[in-house]
Amino acid sequence: MSKIKAAITGVHGWVPEDILTNKELATMVDTSDEWILTRTGIKERHILKDKATSEIAVHAVNGLLEKTNTSPDEIDFLICTTITPDMVFPATANIICDKCGIKNAFSYDIEAACSGFIYSIATASKFIESGTHKKVIVVGVDKMSSIIDYTDRQTCVIFGDGGGAVLLEPNKDGVGIIDSIFQSDGLGAAHLHMKAGGSLKPASHETIDAKEHFVYQEGKVVFKFAVTKMADSAIEIMGKNNITSEDMDWLVPHQANTRIIEAVAKRMNIPKEKVMINIEKYGNTTCGTIPLLLWEWENKLKKGDRLVMTAFGGGFTWGSIYLKWAYDPK
Numbered sequence: 650m651s652k653i654k655a656a657i658t659g660v661h662g663w664v665p666e667d668i669l670t671n672k673e674l675a676t677m678v679d680t681s682d683e684w685i686l687t688r689t690g691i692k693e694r695h696i697l698k699d700k701a702t703s704e705i706a707v708h709a710v711n712g713l714l715e716k717t718n719t720s721p722d723e724i725d726f727l728i729c730t731t732i733t734p735d736m737v738f739p740a741t742a743n744i745i746c747d748k749c750g751i752k753n754a755f756s757y758d759i760e761a762a763c764s765g766f767i768y769s770i771a772t773a774s775k776f777i778e779s780g781t782h783k784k785v786i787v788v789g790v791d792k793m794s795s796i797i798d799y800t801d802r803q804t805c806v807i808f809g810d811g812g813g814a815v816l817l818e819p820n821k822d823g824v825g826i827i828d829s830i831f832q833s834d835g836l837g838a839a840h841l842h843m844k845a846g847g848s849l850k851p852a853s854h855e856t857i858d859a860k861e862h863f864v865y866q867e868g869k870v871v872f873k874f875a876v877t878k879m880a881d882s883a884i885e886i887m888g889k890n891n892i893t894s895e896d897m898d899w900l901v902p903h904q905a906n907t908r909i910i911e912a913v914a915k916r917m918n919i920p921k922e923k924v925m926i927n928i929e930k931y932g933n934t935t936c937g938t939i940p941l942l943l944w945e946w947e948n949k950l951k952k953g954d955r956l957v958m959t960a961f962g963g964g965f966t967w968g969s970i971y972l973k974w975a976y977d978p979k
């Protein structure tokens with residue numbers, strides 16, 4: 650019998666109802682539907698009005714509990730990964746547990762920007778593999794609209810709100826999380842960050858006037874790193890596990906830009922039919938992109954399918970996970 654692996658046994662996603670189209674953005678900043686679509690692949694994104702990030706998470710987690718017939722009491726650990734927590738502290742994970750009636754778990758947030766979901770899956774899987782925890786939820790969510798300057802055309806066209814949650818459980822059938830590769834490099838902070846609101850520059854009238862509570866991104870620099878690092882780590886994990894592009898069933902890439910995804914797939918020699926892409930509907934939801942992909946593709950995934958998830962984000966952070974899907978469509 651093989652040793653315990655952590656397997657994803659359910660997934661659920663949620664996006665808010667309100668949609669912000671490229672056409673509407675073109676009335677707000679100097680841009681066009683054509684520029685956004687050809688340079689990013691995005692047609693529209695969902696925007697959460699009035700409520701906080703935990704609202705997205707609560708919908709995703711409650712839906713997940715319902716569809717997997719899991720009682721909130723059975724959950725023993727919950728990780729939330731987000732860069733837009735409800736508050737600086739406490740952790741949004743604690744708030745989610747409270748709102749979902751999860752009372753027998755410990756919970757905390759992981760912050761690794763766009764790599765947060767795969768970092769969190771790897772973290773959760775270690776608790777399951779060690780035998781200490783049996784039902785773990787990882788929720789990746791962001792309300793990016795809360796940190797976006799809607800007068801800055803370089804960033805406001807890219808991001809959206811949404812996310813999803815997965816349930817991880819022990820499995821001995823040889824399916825589940827097989828391997829992971831991660832790295833980070835703090836030198837990347839110069840190219841992608843939010844200047845104020847932390848201990849370096851607490852909120853003040855000056856920081857607000859200088860618009861320092863918004864995402865700052867040097868798009869071109871980030872683009873180049875994203876292609877190289879996602880492709881390198883995905884190729885490395887395939888080599889380490891002796892999988893060829895023919896063996897692989899699905900590439901599950903972070904959704905930052907269709908051109909990044911296509912360049913990564915090309916370097917990996919993966920045909921586009923095997924690449925999950927839904928950026929056109931949601932934009933870049935940061936920690937939410939990969940769970941939203943798994944949610945939308947759940948009905949196409951079969952037990953034993955080989956998936957490589959890969960991501961790159963602020964930090965810089967990057968990495969890949971190789972997993973075998975654990976269940977057939979229900």
Ligand code: UT7
Binds near residue numbers: 935
């Ligand atoms: O998820 C975490 C990591 N984030 C990423 O991976 C994002 C990586 N970066 C990107 O996706 C792309 O760099 C962007 C989508 C952000 C920008 O696309 P780009 O092709 O790199 O454009 P650029 O910044 O080189 O700008 C090209 C031109 C510039 O005009 P000039 O200087 O050539 O006259 C920009 O001012 O496009 C202009 N531009 C726009 N024009 C219309 C920039 N944003 C817009 C816009 N609408 N929204």
